[in-house]
Amino acid sequence: MAKRKIELLAPAGSFDSLHAAIQAGADAVYFGIEQLNMRARSADPFVIEDLSKIKSICMTHGIRTYITLNTVMYEHDMQLLKSVLSEVKAQGIDAVIGADFAVLELCKQMGIPLHISTQANVSNIESVRFFSPYADLIVLARELTLKQTHDIIREIERKDIRGVSGERMKIEIFVHGALCMAVSGKCYLSLHSQNASANRGACIQNCRHPYRVIDTETGEELLVDNEYIMSPKDLCTIHILDQIVDIGVDVLKIEGRSKGPDYVHTVTSCYREALQAIEDGTYTEERVKEWVKRLESVYNREFWEGYYLGRKLGEWTSNPGSAATQRKVYLGKGVRYYSKIEVGEFLIETGTLKSGDMIMITSPNFGMHSEKLTTLVVNGEPDTSASRGDRITLPIKYKISGKDKLYKLLQS
Amino acid sequence: MCKIIHYRNKCIGCGACHDLHPDLWRMSKKDGKATLVRAIEKKQTYILDYPMAEADVFKELVACCPVRIIKVI
Numbered sequence: 001m002a003k004r005k006i007e008l009l010a011p012a013g014s015f016d017s018l019h020a021a022i023q024a025g026a027d028a029v030y031f032g033i034e035q036l037n038m039r040a041r042s043a044d045p046f047v048i049e050d051l052s053k054i055k056s057i058c059m060t061h062g063i064r065t066y067i068t069l070n071t072v073m074y075e076h077d078m079q080l081l082k083s084v085l086s087e088v089k090a091q092g093i094d095a096v097i098g099a100d101f102a103v104l105e106l107c108k109q110m111g112i113p114l115h116i117s118t119q120a121n122v123s124n125i126e127s128v129r130f131f132s133p134y135a136d137l138i139v140l141a142r143e144l145t146l147k148q149t150h151d152i153i154r155e156i157e158r159k160d161i162r163g164v165s166g167e168r169m170k171i172e173i174f175v176h177g178a179l180c181m182a183v184s185g186k187c188y189l190s191l192h193s194q195n196a197s198a199n200r201g202a203c204i205q206n207c208r209h210p211y212r213v214i215d216t217e218t219g220e221e222l223l224v225d226n227e228y229i230m231s232p233k234d235l236c237t238i239h240i241l242d243q244i245v246d247i248g249v250d251v252l253k254i255e256g257r258s259k260g261p262d263y264v265h266t267v268t269s270c271y272r273e274a275l276q277a278i279e280d281g282t283y284t285e286e287r288v289k290e291w292v293k294r295l296e297s298v299y300n301r302e303f304w305e306g307y308y309l310g311r312k313l314g315e316w317t318s319n320p321g322s323a324a325t326q327r328k329v330y331l332g333k334g335v336r337y338y339s340k341i342e343v344g345e346f347l348i349e350t351g352t353l354k355s356g357d358m359i360m361i362t363s364p365n366f367g368m369h370s371e372k373l374t375t376l377v378v379n380g381e382p383d384t385s386a387s388r389g390d391r392i393t394l395p396i397k398y399k400i401s402g403k404d405k406l407y408k409l410l411q412s
Numbered sequence: 413m414c415k416i417i418h419y420r421n422k423c424i425g426c427g428a429c430h431d432l433h434p435d436l437w438r439m440s441k442k443d444g445k446a447t448l449v450r451a452i453e454k455k456q457t458y459i460l461d462y463p464m465a466e467a468d469v470f471k472e473l474v475a476c477c478p479v480r481i482i483k484v485i
Contacts, residue, residue: 035424035444041479074427076439083443196478200426204478 006245006252006275009066009172010268013042013257018057019367020261024268028064030097032201032257034084036077037068038119038185039257040201048087055091064094068257070117072199073100085110097139104134113165118142118174118184119199125155128169136163137170137251142184142235146308149173150247170250175241176267176295177255179232179306181207181314189230207231208301210320232314236295236303239288241274244308261368262328262360263298270294297326327410328360334404335391344400345393351408352387358409366398370409416470418448418458419481428476436460436473 010021012029021029031054032039033046046054051067058065067088073081081102088096089112096107099119107114115137116122122131123141131138140149153171155161161169180187187198189206196202210227214220235255237244244252252275254267270291277283295303301317317323332349344361353359355376362368377393378386386392416436423445430437430446437446451458464470470484 040424074425074439074444076427076441077425077444079441080425080444190478194478195426195428195476197426200424200478202424202426202478 007064007250008268008271008275009251009253010264011177011254011257011259012054012264013039013259014044014046014261015053015057015364016261016362016367017257017259017264018054019363019365020265021268021367022057022061022063023367024265025272026063026268028066028094028251029058030066030068030253030257032068034080035201036071036073036081036084037257038070038198038201039068040071041196041203042258048084051087051091051093055093066095066097066115067093068097068117069103070097070099070119071201072197073102078102081106085112088112095136104131108134108164115139115172121184121186123148125152125159125161128152128156129159129161132161132163132169134164135169136165136167137172139172139174139251139253142174142179143307144173145310146240146243146247147310149249149308153248171248172251172253173244173249174235174255174306175237175244175252175271177235178301179235179314181230181232208317208320228317228319231301231317233302233304233317234300235306236292236300237305237308238270238274238291238295240305240308241271242278242283245275245278259299260328261362262370265368266294266298293325297324299324325412327412328407329410331359331406331408333406334361334363334400334402336402337400338393339399342395342397343393344396344398344404345391346400346404346406348386348388348390348392348406350388352385353392353408354385360407360409361396361398361400361404362407363398363401363404365401365403369396369398414462414464414470415485416448416451416460416462416473417483417485418446418451418460419456419483420445420447420458421456422479422481424479426478428478429473429482432473432476 007027009028010026012018012031095113095115097115097117099117114135116131116135118139121141122138156169163169190203191197193206194204196204207230213222299322302323304315331351332347335345335347337344357373359373360370378390425444430439440447448458448460451460474482
């Protein structure tokens with residue numbers, strides 16, 4: 001099969017992450033706005049007014065933009081959906097990612113390019129054909145094997161299935177990030193326990209807690225080898241990326257709209273480098289080990305390769321929360337930037353900082369930057385440590401503002 | 413008298429409050445979020461004085477919100 005240009009699609013849950021994705025070499029980003037997306041619970045969601053800014057940032061960097069509108073839609077959501085779609089059309093967002101038929105129908109009526117969300121659980125060629133009059137790309141169900149994915153891609157070619165634009169139907173798969181214990185989000189645990197529907201983007205992640213199984217008749221506890229019986233490890237495919245490229249997938253998606261810019265930057269840059277290495281013929285086991293090490297440094301629940309190699313049952317995490325090898329500790333925020341000498345000033349609000357520490361700065365203006373602090377200037381004088389109330393200055397090429405945050409990176 | 417408080421900008425429009433008390437809430441056709449009928453707005457927070465001595469009566473209402481943005485005091 002002829003090699004295609006593969007698109008690397010990164011999550012952008014905030015302006016920080018958007019810039020981090022661009023910095024790290026993403027070809028496209030996806031994001032949600034308002035409440036009609038699967039991360040509606042996010043602390044600081046984008047709103048309709050942010051669309052033009054997102055589009056202009058991405059246009060400047062030649063990045064494609066996809067907006068998620070993939071929750072269950074109710075009657076009272078229709079007007080908001082129409083308002084969002086009008087703005088999507090006006091701003092020239094490259095595509096909508098949807099699953100509800102209202103989204104499909106409205107996108108078709110309004111001439112907006114559409115991608116079918118993984119929430120539609122497309123798992124066979126007939127479903128691909130069904131959606132083809134509406135969409136140009138299908139995000140396949142995360143439960144398929146590589147062989148099943150390959151079969152679908154081959155059948156698209158063989159049957160010449162074309163999307164609404166007249167181009168061959170494209171296929172996208174998830175390559176990295178959290179997995180759901182249910183079939184891609186079709187879960188009611190969160191709704192039952194906290195009335196928080198996962199299908200409205202409000203999942204409280206009950207599956208990530210440890211559980212015990214007790215026979216209520218006898219009071220006996222069933223022996224399970226792991227208390228985290230419903231919390232799958234995270235998907236990581238960097239070690240089988242060459243196989244994924246070989247079967248002709250068009251878009252590789254990284255999960256993580258709720259994650260920070262450090263996560264987005266690290267994961268996107270690893271997969272970008274791996275894709276380049278495959279193209280250059282420098283994709284080796286040693287390099288894979290290096291990338292895995294870097295991927296382990298940011299938020300993760302340990303890794304497995306999902307269902308792609310044919311595993312029937314999930315692998316469960318053994319930890320509460322993240323198994324990241326690196327931890328970020330908040331220190332303070334940006335104060336001002338001295339453009340002429342390219343120096344940024346930060347106010348330490350908590351903790352201590354010593355010269356030699358690894359620091360990370362996250363910003364809605366440039367994404368993220370990390371470096372080893374070689375010299376420390378505290379309140380205008382060289383010093384060896386800074387603590388609460390101190391102002392530190394350091395040379396940096398990025399324009400620092402009050403919205404930037406300073407962290408210390410520690411080995412866990 | 414008690415006060416029902418709704419931090420509306422964080423509403424995800426699930427409709428649970430409206431299902432429970434359709435007289436108190438309506439689902440906005442404009443932005444799909446819940447609106448506390450006759451409430452007074454202060455900086456995107458909506459407050460309604462309600463002639464009920466016991467705030468406990470609204471326990472279920474407070475608990476039904478998946479994003480915990482309804483308070484009764």
